[in-house]
Amino acid sequence: MSRVLPAGPGLALVALLALLPVVIGAQVVPGKPDAGGMPAPTVALERGRAVYVLNTCHFCHGVDLTKATMGAAVLLHSPLVGADENGNVIGAVVRAGIPNLQTSMPAYPDLTNQEVEELAAYIHYLRQLGRHKELMGASVAAGDAAAGRTYFAANCASCHAVTGNLKGLATNYDAATLRARVLGPPPPAASVDAGAIAAGRRQHLTLLEKYSDDDVNILVAYLQEATK
Numbered sequence: 383m384s385r386v387l388p389a390g391p392g393l394a395l396v397a398l399l400a401l402l403p404v405v406i407g408a409q410v411v412p413g414k415p416d417a418g419g420m421p422a423p424t425v426a427l428e429r430g431r432a433v434y435v436l437n438t439c440h441f442c443h444g445v446d447l448t449k450a451t452m453g454a455a456v457l458l459h460s461p462l463v464g465a466d467e468n469g470n471v472i473g474a475v476v477r478a479g480i481p482n483l484q485t486s487m488p489a490y491p492d493l494t495n496q497e498v499e500e501l502a503a504y505i506h507y508l509r510q511l512g513r514h515k516e517l518m519g520a521s522v523a524a525g526d527a528a529a530g531r532t533y534f535a536a537n538c539a540s541c542h543a544v545t546g547n548l549k550g551l552a553t554n555y556d557a558a559t560l561r562a563r564v565l566g567p568p569p570p571a572a573s574v575d576a577g578a579i580a581a582g583r584r585q586h587l588t589l590l591e592k593y594s595d596d597d598v599n600i601l602v603a604y605l606q607e608a609t610k
């Protein structure tokens with residue numbers, strides 16, 4: 383979904399044209415079942431993308447947050463960005479810039495609050511897509527199930543129980559599918575109400591930004607052992 387937009391005159395027009403198919407694509411088809419998977423960009427996220435590219439963030443940080451031109455930080459793996467909520471950390475850095483004698487992170491003092499929030503939402507969205515891709519492709523290693531139990535108690539037990547709504551997972555899914563279900567934002571389940579699904583999806587997406595490769599390995603090891 384990311385693409386590099388050329389700088390210079392006509393940039394606004396190009397950005398506008400780039401928005402069109404997404405605005406059309408975002409229309410909800412009534413009755414169409416939601417299959418789960420990574421979410422499609424919303425209109426607000428597209429506005430965030432416009433802030434990102436019009437301010438040329440992608441020149442130094444890349445269209446998918448993986449670049450680090452001119453000494454820039456790799457935003458896909460930045461703990462600072464991981465600690466951000468609704469732009470509170472990203473906004474402060476971006477508005478003030480980071481002065482540096484060699485290269486520098488420019489300051490953007492004129493961004494409005496809405497622009498900062500939508501920019502931050504877009505950066506989080508790119509991180510979720512990027513980490514999902516990385517973690518799905520990461521080399522799978524045997525995890526420490528005991529460590530997985532502790533991780534689960536701290537991050538999952540508010541919504542899940544291994545002897546409750548996750549019971550039987552290890553019997554029903556092979557390790558690769560189980561991994562995909564841990565990582566993927568959940569599809570609607572007939573037995574769960576829409577509000578709980580929406581909250582679960584948000585939380586699964588937030589977790590995606592926080593998982594290390596090993597976190598996923600230990601979780602899968604624990605679930606394989608505990609949900610038979």
Ligand code: HEC
Nearest residue numbers: 437438439442452453454455460462475476480482486487
């Ligand atoms: C000219 C290159 C350049 C541009 C354009 C740029 N940055 Fe940066 N950015 C940097 C550099 C260099 C750093 C690291 C500075 C340092 O640590 O000394 C940085 C750091 C950051 C950080 C802190 C990350 C961390 O882990 O410390 C954030 C967040 C960030 N940039 C976001 C943005 C956003 C959003 C935009 C667009 C509004 C943007 N940057 C535009 C070069 C750039």
Ligand code: HEC
Nearest residue numbers: 537538541547563564568571574578579581582585589601
């Ligand atoms: C805010 C609530 C919430 C949190 C926290 C949460 N989930 Fe979920 N999760 C859900 C919902 C809702 C579903 C979809 C409904 C269902 O399958 O029960 C789901 C689905 C799943 C599924 C797929 C279940 C299936 O039958 O296919 C797995 C696996 C899963 N979550 C693992 C985890 C793990 C591991 C954690 C912690 C690292 C976690 N979840 C944290 C709400 C949450």
